[in-house]
């Protein structure tokens with residue numbers, strides 16, 4: 136995911152660390168290249184600008200240019216600044232799911248990986264935390280999506296709410312809550328319908344479901360390959376329905392990584408998990424330290 140960015144920054148820092156003594160101009164030139172590399176990775180302009188400004192003010196101080204390993208000091212400052220831009224206050228993978236049955240609302244555009252992620256997360260909660268999970272598909276327009284969730288449920292050993300034809304999304308959400316309560320489930324996950332684009336019908340439906348379910352967590356699933364678009368989608372969903380976090384999918388692909396770097400800074404919402412493939416265990420918590428390490432090689 137971060138190969139190109141990593142390579143570009145690697146080149147910049149190689150030159151810097153080989154140089155020995157550094158002038159403020161050397162640092163400035165290097166940081167200009169960092170800025171270009173970030174923009175090429177599809178990081179949003181204000182985020183790239185702030186990032187470089189922050190690093191610059193720390194890196195042009197006496198302590199750095201006069202130190203024995205100035206280049207390495209700059210790399211360390213960049214590393215810490217990357218972690219800063221990626222990190223939220225909360226533990227990324229820790230979901231608020233006490234007080235059973237805890238509803239988790241899964242939202243996002245069609246094709247983002249929402250259904251796959253719902254199942255991956257259910258499996259994770261079952262395997263790692265021993266939770267009893269019930270999944271329900273609210274995609275009344277696409278019977279295939281409902282069946283897909285049922286098939287995944289069987290595959291991972293997680294129950295799904297039986298499909299009843301003709302129900303609305305809100306009716307399904309109510310039935311899921313009822314069944315989760317009666318059945319003694321810890322968590323129930325509502326996989327809402329997606330559309331190809333954000334529109335009023337989609338948002339109205341998600342809002343109506345949210346109002347009956349009062350979810351403990353509302354996770355937006357977005358395709359990590361779509362860069363700044365992913366951030367725009369997050370901004371829209373947060374404004375309309377309120378999200379508690381983001382799951383970035385397809386981080387195993389060759390996207391440029393900008394979505395991961397801009398998401399927190401632009402939306403104020405943390406990335407909680409990343410999808411790293413189609414398999415049911417290809418979901419990891421988002422660890423800023425690991426990501427910063429991967430970017431800086």
Ligand code: GDP
Nearest residue numbers: 245246247248249250251384385410411412413
């Ligand atoms: P939905 O329409 O948002 O529910 O999307 P789906 O869950 O049906 O996923 C669409 C396609 O993306 C499927 O083929 C998934 O296997 C694939 N997919 C989902 N998450 C990931 C991921 O993290 N990496 C990769 N490579 N593929 C993914």
